[in-house]
Structure formats: C-alpha cells, structure tokens
Amino acid sequence: AQSVTQPDARVTVSEGASLQLRCKYSYFGTPYLFWYVQYPRQGLQLLLKYYPGDPVVQGVNGFEAEFSKSNSSFHLRKASVHWSDWAVYFCAVSSNTGGLSGKLTFGEGTQVTVIS
Amino acid sequence: EAAVTQSPRSKVAVTGGKVTLSCHQTNNHDYMYWYRQDTGHGLRLIHYSYVADSTEKGDIPDGYKASRPSQENFSLILELASLSQTAVYFCASTRQGAENTEVFFGKGTRLTVV
Numbered sequence: 001a002q003s004v005t006q007p008d009a010r011v012t013v014s015e016g017a018s019l020q021l022r023c024k025y026s027y028f029g030t031p032y033l034f035w036y037v038q039y040p041r042q043g044l045q046l047l048l049k050y051y052p053g054d055p056v057v058q059g060v061n062g063f064e065a066e067f068s069k070s071n072s073s074f075h076l077r078k079a080s081v082h083w084s085d086w087a088v089y090f091c092a093v094s095s096n097t098g099g100l101s102g103k104l105t106f107g108e109g110t111q112v113t114v115i116s
Numbered sequence: 117e118a119a120v121t122q123s124p125r126s127k128v129a130v131t132g133g134k135v136t137l138s139c140h141q142t143n144n145h146d147y148m149y150w151y152r153q154d155t156g157h158g159l160r161l162i163h164y165s166y167v168a169d170s171t172e173k174g175d176i177p178d179g180y181k182a183s184r185p186s187q188e189n190f191s192l193i194l195e196l197a198s199l200s201q202t203a204v205y206f207c208a209s210t211r212q213g214a215e216n217t218e219v220f221f222g223k224g225t226r227l228t229v230v
Contacts, residue, residue, distance in 0.1 A: 004158075103164065
C-alpha cells in the first residue's frame with residue numbers, strides 16, 4: 001500500500017530565510033506526487049505536482065520540489081520565506097492510473113510558523 | 117474557474133442522529149471524492165465516485181454512506197453519527213482518464229458530534 005511520511009510535524013523559520021520540508025513516500029512503481037498548502041480554516045490548495053519527467057518541479061509563490069527515486073523522497077523548498085507562508089503543508093501521492101489521480105494518500109502535514 | 121462547493125460549512129450533530137453533507141461541483145468532472153481530516157492529521161479517503169449512481173469505498177468507509185445522484189452532486193451520509201466522526205470533511209473533484217489533471221477541493225465542512 002502507498003504511504004507518505006512527513007517527519008517534521010512543526011518547523012519554525014525566520015522571515016527571509018530558506019525553508020525545506022521533507023517528504024518520504026512508499027509506492028510500487030512510479031508515483032504522482034503533490035504538495036498542498038492549507039491556510040487556517042481553508043481548503044487545500046495545490047502548490048506543485050510531479051509527473052514522471054524533470055525531477056525538479058516549480059510551483060506557485062516561489063516553491064519548488066525535487067523528486068528522488070533512489071531516496072523515495074519529494075522535498076519542498078523555498079529560497080526566502082514570507083510571513084504569508086505560515087500554513088500547514090501536506091505531501092501526497094496518488095495512483096498513476098488514469099482517472100484515479102484524485103485518490104490521494106496524504107502525509108500528516110508540517111505546520112510552518114514564520115517569525116520575524 | 118473550477119469550483120467545488122460544500123454545504124453546510126459547519127454543523128453540530130447529536131450522537132445517533134443522521135447527518136448529510138452535500139457537495140456540488142461545476143467543473144464537469146466525472147470523479148468526486150470525500151475525505152476527512154482529523155486535527156493535526158492529513159486527509160483520508162472515505163468514498164469516491166466515478167459516475168452518477170455509483171459509489172466506491174475508499175480507505176475508511178465504515179460508518180459512512182455516499183450518494184451520487186447526478187454528475188454535479190455527491191453526498192456523504194452518516195446514518196448514526198458518533199463522537200469519533202467529529203472532523204473536517206472535504207469534497208474534491210477531478211477529470212476522468214486524464215493523468216495530468218488537478219484535484220480541486222472544497223473549503224470543507226466542520227462537523228462536531230456531541
């Protein structure tokens with residue numbers, strides 16, 4: 001069965017500093033991978049997605065992620081954090097069977113707190 | 117813009133009562149999903165549907181039923197609500213058969229069972 005692990009439940013970062021959020025996945029075959037952000041009392045918004053191809057994917061608001069098959073990882077990065085990045089970030093994996101990409105398996109999430 | 121609308125946005129239900137959560141999408145998507153989120157955790161799939169009048173079990177279907185009366189509408193039904201079903205519920209939709217497609221989420225329904 002597929003699974004996602006986000007080892008850091010909480011991360012605190014200074015505004016303007018860089019950010020890395022870790023994600024490890026378990027999936028038989030080639031996965032589709034996603035990072036979502038959830039702002040307080042809001043739904044999930046897609047930051048970026050990986051489909052087989054270039055291992056580095058660019059997302060919105062300056063986020064990027066790198067896929068590593070050898071490490072079973074899909075870490076999220078941002079060079080300079082803004083206070084508006086204060087949110088919960090979820091890594092997710094889905095089936096690559098056509099039409100079932102909405103069957104997502106989520107990690108537990110990482111709460112990012114931005115301090116000045 | 118793709119839209120998934122959930123109603124109600126918040127509900128308090130009594131233990132043993134019946135609860136219906138509704139979801140409406142205007143995306144013309146074939147697939148719809150119901151997820152639940154517990155405080156401090158990720159989302160888990162309850163039920164999904166790929167066509168009207170048909171539903172499938174997800175990873176945690178026990179205690180829930182689903183109904184897809186039309187392509188646009190997908191309901192989640194708790195026949196006998198229990199305290200353990202207190203959570204935030206999200207509906208989502210996506211297109212059929214397309215690998216490179218985005219999943220669109222609603223804003224969620226906060227359910228409190230007392």
